[in-house]
Amino acid sequence: MFSFFRKKSRPDDAPQTLPIASTVADDAPLPDPTVVSARPNQSTPERASWVSRLRDGLRKTSSNIAAVFTGTRIDETLYEELESALVLADAGVKATQQLLDTLRQQVKARRVSDPAAVKALLADALTALLLPLQKPLSIGQQQPTVVMVVGVNGAGKTTSIGKLTRHLSLRGASVLLAAADTFRAAAKEQLGVWADRNTVDIISQQGGDPAAVSYDAVTAGRARGRDVVLIDTAGRLPTQLHLMDEMKKIKRVIAKAQEGAPHEIILVLDGNTGQNALAQVRAFDDALQLTGLIITKLDGTARGGVLAAIARERPIPVYFIGVGEKLEELETFNAREFAQALLA
Numbered sequence: 001m002f003s004f005f006r007k008k009s010r011p012d013d014a015p016q017t018l019p020i021a022s023t024v025a026d027d028a029p030l031p032d033p034t035v036v037s038a039r040p041n042q043s044t045p046e047r048a049s050w051v052s053r054l055r056d057g058l059r060k061t062s063s064n065i066a067a068v069f070t071g072t073r074i075d076e077t078l079y080e081e082l083e084s085a086l087v088l089a090d091a092g093v094k095a096t097q098q099l100l101d102t103l104r105q106q107v108k109a110r111r112v113s114d115p116a117a118v119k120a121l122l123a124d125a126l127t128a129l130l131l132p133l134q135k136p137l138s139i140g141q142q143q144p145t146v147v148m149v150v151g152v153n154g155a156g157k158t159t160s161i162g163k164l165t166r167h168l169s170l171r172g173a174s175v176l177l178a179a180a181d182t183f184r185a186a187a188k189e190q191l192g193v194w195a196d197r198n199t200v201d202i203i204s205q206q207g208g209d210p211a212a213v214s215y216d217a218v219t220a221g222r223a224r225g226r227d228v229v230l231i232d233t234a235g236r237l238p239t240q241l242h243l244m245d246e247m248k249k250i251k252r253v254i255a256k257a258q259e260g261a262p263h264e265i266i267l268v269l270d271g272n273t274g275q276n277a278l279a280q281v282r283a284f285d286d287a288l289q290l291t292g293l294i295i296t297k298l299d300g301t302a303r304g305g306v307l308a309a310i311a312r313e314r315p316i317p318v319y320f321i322g323v324g325e326k327l328e329e330l331e332t333f334n335a336r337e338f339a340q341a342l343l344a
């Protein structure tokens with residue numbers, strides 16, 4: 001689920017706070033200013049193809065879990081096998097335990113005797129566990145909404161920014177990109193390619209300091225009346241303390257360019273990182289107070305259970321999930337849909 005607004009021109013006076021509609025039909029005319037709120041189960045061809053890629057990506061986990069329920073009896077062996085399958089899927093010990101406890105309780109309360117019915121109960125329990133992660137990225141309360149994107153090297157930050165730019169543009173928001181990865185040689189050019197594909201502006205500097213580029217970009221975003229400024233930062237490990245400090249500095253300097261900014265700090269996580277993903281979430285959250293996550297590469301060999309671990313340990317909203325390198329391969333997270341893909 002997510003919400004974006006479509007803004008028409010409005011006077012340059014005080015920023016407006018926009019209500020967040022939760023149910024707007026796909027083809028409904030948009031009031032002005034408007035929050036465009038996508039339904040969790042949009043039936044667009046793009047969404048359908050994205051869901052099918054997600055299912056394919058999680059196939060290994062789903063078939064492991066499915067194998068648990070092929071027997072005829074609900075006994076300790078079933079619970080033990082399920083425990084192993086969930087831990088193997090990166091769900092972590094605590095989330096796995098929570099799911100198993102709920103399941104045992106439900107099986108008893110509902111007097112279930114068919115293993116297939118247990119699987120349906122597991123889908124419900126997993127959906128409930130993941131539900132706190134399903135929260136919209138809301139654009140429109142500030143102008144611009146400043147979004148800082150962080151993460152370890154190669155997680156998919158720049159690619160996700162490219163896809164997110166398209167996503168936002170399609171919903172009527174104007175976007176400005178900031179090339180604040182001044183560390184890696186070709187980073188600026190890489191972001192520039194995404195800017196071109198989306199025909200949006202990019203702010204960059206020759207050499208330059210990441211905090212200075214970010215400051216410039218927010219200032220430009222304000223001057224040009226952009227709805228969103230997306231700031232691409234260099235990859236870093238939480239153990240590289242000086243680089244973690246640099247990131248905190250970027251955040252502080254952004255606040256000087258616009259009070260209250262950055263409004264969103266999104267950690268991009270490679271879905272294949274396994275249990276280390278949780279350590280990344282904790283470290284970046286402790287340093288920056290994250291507002292959201294994007295999980296990438298759930299099209300490959302990802303096991304997918306890490307979302308359950310995140311939900312249990314550090315429930316930060318998952319705004320988007322990436323299932324490929326193409327522009328359209330980023331979609332909003334829906335707990336039920338994800339649980340179903342993991343247990344397909």
Ligand SMILES: Nc1nc2c(ncn2[C@@H]2O[C@H](COP(=O)(O)OP(=O)(O)OP(=O)(O)O)[C@@H](O)[C@H]2O)c(=O)[nH]1
Binds near residue numbers: 187234268
């Ligand atoms: N299969 C797949 N590949 C992805 C996805 N997202 C990103 N990638 C690929 O992952 C690689 C790294 O992506 P980048 O966007 O450059 O990652 P980054 O976090 O910006 O990397 P640094 O700036 O070097 O830290 C590229 O080859 C992308 O095409 C995804 O959802 N699925």
Ligand SMILES: [Mg+2]
Binds near residue numbers: 157158159187232234
């Ligand atoms: Mg990058």
